[in-house]
Amino acid sequence: MIRIVFDCERMKYVNTGLYYYCLNLGKAIQQNISQEQLSLFIPKQAVSTFDASLTCINQHSLQKFFMPSLNGFDVWHSTYQNSHYLPVRNKKIKVLLTIHDLNFLHEDKSDQKKERCLAHLQRNIDRCDAIVCISEFTQNDVLTHCNTDGKPVHVIYNGTNGLPRPALEEKSYRPATPFLFNIGVIAPKKNQHQILPLLQYNPKLELVLAGRHEDKDYARFLRQQASELNVEDRMHLVNEITEGEKSWYYHNCQAVVMPSLAEGFGLPVTEAMSIGKPVFLSKHTALPEIGKDMAFYFHDLDNMQETFTAGMYQYNKAGNQLKEAMKAYSAQFNWEDSARKYIDVYRSLS
Numbered sequence: 001m002i003r004i005v006f007d008c009e010r011m012k013y014v015n016t017g018l019y020y021y022c023l024n025l026g027k028a029i030q031q032n033i034s035q036e037q038l039s040l041f042i043p044k045q046a047v048s049t050f051d052a053s054l055t056c057i058n059q060h061s062l063q064k065f066f067m068p069s070l071n072g073f074d075v076w077h078s079t080y081q082n083s084h085y086l087p088v089r090n091k092k093i094k095v096l097l098t099i100h101d102l103n104f105l106h107e108d109k110s111d112q113k114k115e116r117c118l119a120h121l122q123r124n125i126d127r128c129d130a131i132v133c134i135s136e137f138t139q140n141d142v143l144t145h146c147n148t149d150g151k152p153v154h155v156i157y158n159g160t161n162g163l164p165r166p167a168l169e170e171k172s173y174r175p176a177t178p179f180l181f182n183i184g185v186i187a188p189k190k191n192q193h194q195i196l197p198l199l200q201y202n203p204k205l206e207l208v209l210a211g212r213h214e215d216k217d218y219a220r221f222l223r224q225q226a227s228e229l230n231v232e233d234r235m236h237l238v239n240e241i242t243e244g245e246k247s248w249y250y251h252n253c254q255a256v257v258m259p260s261l262a263e264g265f266g267l268p269v270t271e272a273m274s275i276g277k278p279v280f281l282s283k284h285t286a287l288p289e290i291g292k293d294m295a296f297y298f299h300d301l302d303n304m305q306e307t308f309t310a311g312m313y314q315y316n317k318a319g320n321q322l323k324e325a326m327k328a329y330s331a332q333f334n335w336e337d338s339a340r341k342y343i344d345v346y347r348s349l350s
Contacts, residue, residue: 001035002350003073003075004037006039008022008040008041010080011023012043015240026038028335029342031336039057069090075095075349078098081100082124094130094350096131097124097125099133099134101265103264103285106284118145132154132345135264138155154341156345158265159334164247165247172238173238180198180206181207181256182207183268188218193221194302196231199226199234208238222237256269257280263290265286265290279294280304283299296315
């Protein structure tokens, strides 16, 4: 029997991509294991989200310095590439490291900061025995910029998070007119300010930007840019949202717009497609790999209106045929397939 510890440490940040990555993949792994035993390394407040039968190791910050002995376990799955929670002293336990992205290489950061980020990632790679990347783009980044020392590097795509019943809350912002939707942290790498000129060209459209304000200076910049373009009354920063709110915005938006500069996967792409919504993307990093020919791409981020107009015309003209094709494509990204592939990697380490 392979005894696996699945690291859910990032679930301390609710309503984030990594929270739902851990939640959905962890549940799918539990449902698909046969001869394995799964335990969780998890913050106390997140324990109730999983089956009560699972053994849990409660996570706390001091474990950055003093990890549990982990005697009796065979595999430690670190689900976050920059984790500070690795079994460094216990060399008997094999480590699988999931790497979501090397976005810091594609952002406007100083060379010194990039070197620090890369050095920390390299230390985690040095401790691991195998690596999973969530896209071929991320795998290429890892093989180009890191020393994997011949360790196996797999690509396992994320699943698409199922959307619950759409539900706004009393505090939720409800757009008064048709709107565009963007979800993700508010930060320069997401490039959300490039969407604002679309509001100038389309005076009946609003824009909903949902996500944690990772960079408060950039949030202020967004407001300033909206004011200068006279669209501040139609740009709405709604901060973090619940799954029900997210589902409502997906179901009711005109389109999802992601001019992002750095994505390791781009989960909103497959989430939007799961209900047949049009998706407009930049051609940077992993987005073309995930969107393929089911998405529309901005060839010039300084002139997005032409692509948006042509894409919406094509989408509306195609009708249900394109919508159903998008739904079928999105269904290929599912957590059950991801879980089975991860279980194969666990077995390869035993």
